[in-house]
Amino acid sequence: MNCREKLQLAYQLAFHPPRLNEIWNRVENGTQSDIASLRDAADWAAALHQRLPEAPDVSARALKRLAGYQAASRLFRMATAVSRFRAVLGNRSEVPAEVPAWMVRDIALPPFGPAGRERAENTKQKCGHAK
Numbered sequence: 001m002n003c004r005e006k007l008q009l010a011y012q013l014a015f016h017p018p019r020l021n022e023i024w025n026r027v028e029n030g031t032q033s034d035i036a037s038l039r040d041a042a043d044w045a046a047a048l049h050q051r052l053p054e055a056p057d058v059s060a061r062a063l064k065r066l067a068g069y070q071a072a073s074r075l076f077r078m079a080t081a082v083s084r085f086r087a088v089l090g091n092r093s094e095v096p097a098e099v100p101a102w103m104v105r106d107i108a109l110p111p112f113g114p115a116g117r118e119r120a121e122n123t124k125q126k127c128g129h130a131k
Helices: 003-015 017-029 035-047 060-076 078-089 113-126
Strands: none
Touching: 003 017, 003 035, 003 060, 003 078, 017 035, 017 078, 035 078, 060 078
16 A cells, blocks of 8 residues: 555545444454554544644645544544544554644545435536446
């Protein structure tokens, strides 16, 4: 898993409940491969819930998207879920107080919930991918 894929996974673990649930189930069932990369991604996911950086080298658009993800994830207690998942993986490393600037990227997550599924279907129809 390269760095970009690991960062994408970290965003999904941090802010997309179905993805965290899916991977957590695979870990508990013993079917998840590449546990070392998963541990790193879980650490990064925990870092994504921390205070937003004040670094000037951060894209305003990416910062706004991350802030939106952080706010929406509070409804599902994702920060707590990620912390518990890290404990299941045996991660004991310190989580930084601030999101590292290099992690602030404009990464889109898959649609979530009924409204997200409708948007995804509408997008497929507009793009000519409808069944």
